[in-house]
Amino acid sequence: MIYTDDEIEFLITDIIEQVDNRKKEYDIHNYILDELSMTVSIYKLSSVNHYRMYLKVFPYGSDDEYCDETILFNESKDTIKEIVNFLLKFRDNYKYSKILDTVIKNNEFVKKEKKCMLMNKICKNEEVEMCCVCMEPNLLKTPCKHNLCRVCYNKTEDTYDEEVDDEVKKCPICREHI
Numbered sequence: 403m404i405y406t407d408d409e410i411e412f413l414i415t416d417i418i419e420q421v422d423n424r425k426k427e428y429d430i431h432n433y434i435l436d437e438l439s440m441t442v443s444i445y446k447l448s449s450v451n452h453y454r455m456y457l458k459v460f461p462y463g464s465d466d467e468y469c470d471e472t473i474l475f476n477e478s479k480d481t482i483k484e485i486v487n488f489l490l491k492f493r494d495n496y497k498y499s500k501i502l503d504t505v506i507k508n509n510e511f512v513k514k515e516k517k518c519m520l521m522n523k524i525c526k527n528e529e530v531e532m533c534c535v536c537m538e539p540n541l542l543k544t545p546c547k548h549n550l551c552r553v554c555y556n557k558t559e560d561t562y563d564e565e566v567d568d569e570v571k572k573c574p575i576c577r578e579h580i
Contacts, residue, residue, distance in 0.1 A: 410490075417485070421445075421453070421482070429441070440458070447478075453478070454479075455479060456474070456475070495507055495509075500539065500540040501515045501519065502518055531549040534548050534575050535557075536551060542555075544578070545580060546576050555580070558571050558574065
């Protein structure tokens with residue numbers, strides 16, 4: 403997604419107002435960006451006119467945001483504009499891989515995915531299959547052995563099941579509990 407200069411300026415102005423009016427702290431929780439969940443905290447440092455940003459990034463829908471795939475940044479910047487530019491640059495440089503089920507840098511992305519697919523084929527004698535919903539390659543399977551990536555799993559709505567008297571997710575293919 404490409405932002406216009408006006409949209410970027412609007413975002414910068416909004417964040418500045420929020421930081422100044424909220425005890426010098428501003429949080430953006432679970433911001434979804436290209437299948438990544440991001441939590442951004444921005445603090446205005448009182449001793450100098452600087453801002454500190456904490457950025458936590460993890461695969462969209464991961465059960466635990468402190469999982470091994472979490473990427474953390476703790477940066478100090480002079481202006482909110484620098485923080486926004488950093489976030490835009492971050493978005494261009496990192497991506498979530500459905501095959502690896504992790505966050506990786508774009509320049510390593512293709513190489514790591516190809517290696518993973520090749521190792522899966524050699525070690526498990528299996529081809530990488532497509533997610534039954536989005537039709538993108540992934541290695542995750544449901545208990546009923548259907549391929550379903552983490553992103554599509556999290557988009558699957560819970561339905562009430564009388565047998566268990568609770569809300570459950572069901573496989574999009576065979577409707578078994580997942």
